Amino acid sequence: MLPWLLCALLGVLVLALLGKVCALTRSMEEICDQLADRLAGDTNNLLTLSTRDPHARRLAARLNVQLRLLRQQRRRYLNGDRELKEAVTNLSHDLRTPLTALCGYLDLLDRQETSPAVARYLDQIRSRAEAMKALTEEIFRYSLLAARESWDWEDVTLNQVLEESLLAHYGALTQRGITPQLDLTEVPVHRRLDRKAVSRVLANLLSNALKYSAGDLRVALTPAGEITFSNTAPGLTPVMVGRLFDRFYTVETGRTATGLGLAIAKLLTEAMGGTIQADYRGETLTLTLRFPPAEEKAAPRAVPGGGGVE
Incomplete structure (x- = not known):
């Protein structure tokens, strides 16, 4: 028992x-x-x-x-980030007026008779003033991008947008002696994106190629929605390439660059659910842009503090 x-x-x-x-x-x-x-x-x-x-x-x-x-x-954090963006936007906007006036006075000085030395100094001043003006404009645009909350989603054919961007930069590429080698799929690649944002991303990537290319450019588009820009860039290093998407970072050869072009491209790409990355092998820089189809990507996320395009 x-x-x-x-x-x-x-x-x-x-x-x-x-x-x-x-x-x-x-x-x-x-x-x-x-x-x-x-x-x-x-x-x-x-x-x-x-x-x-x-x-x-x-x-x-x-x-x-x-x-x-x-x-x-x-x-x-959100309150501080919002206040910082508003301060940067206001500051960059306020700087545009005196810089525009400074460039105007330099134009007036150019009409006066000056010695070669003074003319050389004025050229240096103008160069720096124009660089400051470009930086201020880019900061202002970046602030607008990071503050916008609405997007214009529509069906976008990547083939068409890429071809339009290449045509828009054809003159600048020709001046640099660059003849792009194209490998674009004939299969229409449709994605639901913000068309203006995609055009801005492609324009910034092509501008980057204009700055750092040694005279070549290869552009490819696959049916999977992957776009690559490859060019020889002997002056770069893997460390530099790893920082290309950092805000305000420029390499030694980009003295007139603001360091915001690729940062803006990354900001917009990720906000639309895509990815962008840089790779450097054998002195060849490759920028890869991916826009997966809707069923393979997460819902487009907002840029921290908002995001948008002009």
């Missing part, structure tokens, strides 16, 4: 432990699912559990404390 009682007691204990394990497993799954949801969205909801297990509820309570702190830090 005693062995049967012991077996029954052991069975009850096993069932109780299994029930406890199942309850804890369910609690952990609830915590994981809710935590992922709370971190992914901007919500004030906290973690809630269906179980009354004190250990699981204590864990949820501590996680809720961290969620509140994270939410406060996120609000401070």
Whole structure:
């Protein structure tokens, strides 16, 4: 009789432990699912559990404390980021007026009789003033891109947009002695994108090729929606290429560059759900732009603080 009682007691204990394990497993799954949801969205909801297990509820309570702190830090960051963007926009806008006036006075000085030395100094001043003006314009445009919240989504044929961009830059490429080698698929590549944003991205990539190419350019478009720009750039290094998409970064050969062209391209590409990357092998720089079809990419995300195009 005693062995049967012991077996029954052991069975009850096993069932109780299994029930406890199942309850804890369910609690952990609830915590994981809710935590992922709370971190992914901007919500004030906290973690809630269906179980009354004190250990699981204590864990949820501590996680809720961290969620509140994270939410406060996120609000401070967003407010500071928004204020910084507004300050940069206002500052760049305010700088445009005096710089325009400075360039106007330089034009007036050019009409006066000056010595060769003075003319040389005026050329240097004009060069620096024009560089400052270009930088101010790019900062202003970048600020506008990072502040816009709406996008004009439409069906875009990448073949057509790429061809239009190449034609728009044909004169500049010819002046540099560059004859692009094209390998464009004849299969129409349709994507749902912002047409103006795509054109801006392609224009910035072609401008980059104009600055750093040693005289060649190869452009390819695959049916999968991958666009590549390749050119010989002997003055670069892998470290430089790794920083090409950083804001305000320019390499030694780009003295007149603002360092915002590729940063803007990355900003817009990622906001539309695409990817962009740089690769450097054998003195050849390759910029790869990918726009996967809608079913293969996540929903287009907003640029931090907003995003847009002119």
